[in-house]
Amino acid sequence: MSYSSAVDISLRFTVPVERVWQAIVDADEFASWWPYGGHIDAHKGGSIHLSTPRPKKKRDRTLTGKVLKCDEHERLVIAAHAEPRDVDTRVTLLFSQLKHKSRLRLVEEATDDALSAVMVTEIRDGWREVLAALDTHLAK
Secondary structure (H helix, E strand, C coil): CCCCCEEEEEEEECCCHHHHHHHHHCHHHHHHHCCCCEEECCCCCCEEEEEECCCCCCCCEEEEEEEEEEECCCEEEEEEEEECCCEEEEEEEEEEECCCCEEEEEEEEECCCCCCHHHHHHHHHHHHHHHHHHHHHHCC
């Protein structure tokens, strides 16, 4: 059985892309909806520290690293180290404005070793849970 060693998730929101961007890059707003703690200093060279759930696991996943690229309302590229699996990854958030909605596309891929199918599932499920919290926040 083959699988992609990258996680690729797209969500659409009924708010403008600027609103989605703000919810992620504004520290106070980010803290109000991100359920597991963390921050993103959204500028080139800025630090990140995020926790995401690992469904059916006792320990959350922790990402630490730095922002490689930051194009306002368009793109955040983050180089991260993930624990407890000890994997270096790259997380790319792509923001786009559609005709009546906005879209956020999240891609996470290993930079050194291929991710196992189990890790891809853990990562995907964790991101889905966190992004569901963003969707709920933006719907208010």
